[in-house]
Amino acid sequence: MKQILIADKILIEKELYENKAVLIDGNKILDVFDAFESEITHIPVKTFPPGSILMPAFIDTHTHLASYGISISKPNLNKFQTKKETLEFIQNYIKEQDKEIYIFVGYDESKWEDEQTLFKEDLNKISRDKAIILRRICGHKAVLNSKALEIVKDIDGIDFNTGIALEYLPLNLYQIFKPSIDERKEGILKAQEIALNLGIRGIIDITDVESFKAYQQLKREGKLKLRVGIVLYERYLDYIKNSGFEIDFGDDNLKFLGIKTFLDGSVGAGTADKLLKTDEELEYLLKQCQEYNLQLLAHAIGEKAINQFLNVFEKVIKDNYLRHRIEHFEFPYYQDIKRAKELNIYISMQPNFVALWGGFDNMYAKKLPFETLKRCNLYKTILDEGIKLSFGSDCMPLDPFLGIKGALNHFIESEKLSLNEALYLYSTAGAEFLFMEHKIGKIEPGYYADLIVIDENLRLIENVQPFE
Ligand SMILES: [Zn+2]
Structure with a gap:
């Protein structure tokens, strides 16, 4: 479907231009022209507000998107203010999901209003036959139940009596417990x-x-x-x-x-x-x-x-x-x-x-x-x-x-x-x-319409055309 996009300014290379219109067809750019000289009348026009900038979509050339995705998918315990709430949440979560290994992230015992300790036995009370691992918010400490400790036998930095693991295990969590x-x-x-x-x-x-x-x-x-x-x-x-x-x-x-x-x-x-x-x-x-x-x-x-x-x-x-x-x-x-x-x-x-x-x-x-x-x-x-x-x-x-x-x-x-x-x-x-x-990366005829519109305060107004 053809569409004309008009923003306050458009970014071409390192320059911002005013009064430009961009004609796209599906996921391709067909034309860039002066907005006020256009004689095209039969194509729908989308006009963005004052201050808007139409530009090539962002390209992030250094990410760890997949592992970022894994970590944000894990249930986060940071919102809980007490040990009691934290453990109740874990218990209910495990009841609802059918897995062998459960990883939770983000706990911070220093702000718990009741007891500020967490050991293997606390997690064993929830389950002895499913592995439970809690990683602390700092990323350098984790607590494991007995079942999880069986899996990680020979790794440095683990106290098998308390179930507390420092440094290596929490820092390499997803290499040790590989996600499916x-x-x-x-x-x-x-x-x-x-x-x-x-x-x-x-x-x-x-x-x-x-x-x-x-x-x-x-x-x-x-x-x-x-x-x-x-x-x-x-x-x-x-x-x-x-x-x-x-x-x-x-x-x-x-x-x-x-x-x-x-x-x-x-x-x-x-x-x-x-x-x-x-x-x-x-x-x-x-x-x-x-x-x-x-x-x-x-x-x-x-x-x-x-x-x-x-x-x-x-x-x-x-x-x-x-x-x-x-x-x-x-x-x-x-x-x-x-x-x-x-x-x-x-x-x-x-x-x-x-x-x-x-x-x-x-x-x-x-x-x-x-x-x-x-x-x-x-x-x-x-x-x-x-x-x-x-x-x-x-x-x-x-x-x-x-x-x-x-x-x-x-x-x-x-x-x-x-x-x-x-x-x-x-x-x-x-x-x-x-x-x-x-x-x-350019607003030129023949390029993909991977375009965005942002405002002067550096917020996204629209990601124009996620491609099919
Ligand atoms: Zn990196």
Whole structure:
């Protein structure tokens, strides 16, 4: 069905234009023209209010959408103010659902008004033959009943007398208690709904093989409404080599891209200056990616890991046709920004990180020397250098609007982006990361009508055309 869309402004590349109309037919853009010169009268017109911006839908180039979906699907205990209410809820939930393993998240015993303790025996009273696991809100602590403890026999950090598990188990919960394919599908659909309501239409999901299968099933069932690029963790390299997957294998709805490796840790954990690979290991990995046509996503937050990647890359790669990427690129040396440009490396950054942890008295400032803090998330410098840069959320949380606000309000004055620039980086720029720059991310005839309308206060007015 044909339709004409007229918003107050439309975003084309990094510029906003007024008085433009866009003609779409189903999920394709047919024409862009001056709104007041049109002689078309027989096609319905949809006009959006003053202040509205019509733009390409958001593309989030770094997510963990499937695992985000799994975690939001788990029953959350955070709303309960007492131990009694918490345990009653668990008891009723288990009565209603027929499963072998029950995972609950979000409990916070520090705010319970009755007893502020929770042990194995509390959960055994509810069930001894079904596994029950409660993960604390912080993610670093869990409590298991006896049945659940039988499953996890040889894992570090578990006190079998109390049923309390610290660190490894709670942090790797979904690798230890693997969700079923149906749970994964349910999670992806929930997360997809959230994404669509935030104006997102394209994502890259860094995930595992089981979730990739869940995506494939959803696609076959016609339920996948996002355009998804799949990146698998490095531990699947042999699996990928054997399966014959290569970069850009798939279609406009779901495609495979490559693998993700970690070169350092995080600022929050105090490990952003710790290299996780030797140069030789990284060189071998890059060569494998070249040989098997796989894109490499290298997680590098600190200057050391960024520098290491550039050094090895320079040695191995002559032409970056596989669009190898650096993820985060948070604290590069200035000269390494120039080198990244020369080497044509793709970079995905997370502007929500600045919104969450930026500033002169926030987490980054407390953890890092001032000299490093001054090189924090240099969006403007990197964009102006002409680097292939795009934005993503890392699902912390999944929300492009938070990220855009982070980029607009950067605590380093000279690194603030304009609204147009931030919108561009969260939409148009991401298309190339999905190998779809000729199909999405622009308002031009022939492109998919993956379009959204937002208002001046950075809220979604409409996700125009979720494709059929
Ligand atoms: Zn990530």
